Amino acid sequence: MARRTARKLPLILISNDDGVSAPGIRALAKALERLGEVWVVAPEIEQSGMSHALTLSRPLRLREHAPRVWALDGTPADCTYVALHHATLLPRPPSVVVSGINMGLNLGTDVFYSGTVAAAREGALRGVPAMAFSMPARGNAGACAVRARAMVARLLAWREANPTAAAPLVNVNFPDGRAKGVRACSLGVREYENLVEIRNDPRGRQYLWIGGPSVVGSPAEGTDTAAYEAGYVSVTTLRLDLGRDPGDALALALAKRA
């Protein structure tokens, strides 16, 4: 009578924006192998700051980089999209999409620009629970990956207990050095020096570099930016229903006939 428990291991899809050979991806893949069958689909080259861009105007090339590791010459969101919808790439749909571990933080308003978060978000938008992990650029990927594994294990357990709940999108950042602990946070604000640097190329033509370094602000209590500055791992659930409130006063005012 006992039902044969031919249960398959959960399939774990890993991506990020740092490129298929990035140490953060490799550390994460190694750590998560204990939880399930790990597949990597990641950009051929670094795609930081690409947010949720999809490549719709040119063909994409998929290359087998190693067993169960594929490189795509597209964006992070392309990678998740292809992994989820390609008819023969993965043997079955993933139970979770994990993005990272990114070399560089994705705190607060960074999530709007982040390719790391977008690779995970593409999973959540398609109904697959997703987590994004980021660490300081000179962080210890191996140590962070071990902590990431514990959180992914809990997310998988949560999914087993809540199979019909909307797929969550969770953003995690590791602090510099040894973490004092883990905090559940709201999303903070991250400020950068706004910069357009104008230079001249050897042929006398102008070119621009945009984007300045981040500036230390005074983050509001309870935010991920505050947790980071206090030396804690931050865990933030990101809402996908950005425009839920139908009674927003400004929208009502603008919708009024003039």
Ligand code: MN
């Ligand atoms: Mn990156």
